Amino acid sequence: MKIGTLSARTGVPARMLRYYEDQGLLAPQRSGNGYRAFTEDDVDRVTMVRDLIRSGLPTRLIRIVLEMEDPVASGWTKRCTRDFAEVLAGELEALDARIACLTRSRDTVRDYLSHTEHAALLPGSAGR
Secondary structure (H helix, E strand, C coil), X not given: CCHHHHHHHHCCCHHHHHHHHHCCCCCCEECCXXXXXXXXXHHHHHHHHHHHHHCCCCHHHHHHHHHHHCCCCCCCCCCCCHHHHHHHHHHHHXXXXXXXXXXXXXXXXXXXXXXXXXXXXXXXXXXX
């Protein structure tokens, strides 16, 4: 499939798909005329990349995660260097901090809305 079709199927703009390719997160085949040719597997890969980016993981680590997920990737074991483990631990700490911040923001918005005449708009409220 062409880049426009992949974009439509995943909801990821073509420009972002090209960025994913530049970052080594996607590796489409090229047809004789130079057009990118994507497969069904690329739909799943783009969805995973998009979700990992939304979760706050930087593309440099997403590439590593994708390589670890690839069953044909060579050289991966359950062992990693201390330096890489420290990088991953730092990412976990940063993700936890972002989650805590988002949780506080969500709770504040929910609390505010619950004290207005529009409380019924809250997810899970009766009378929606």
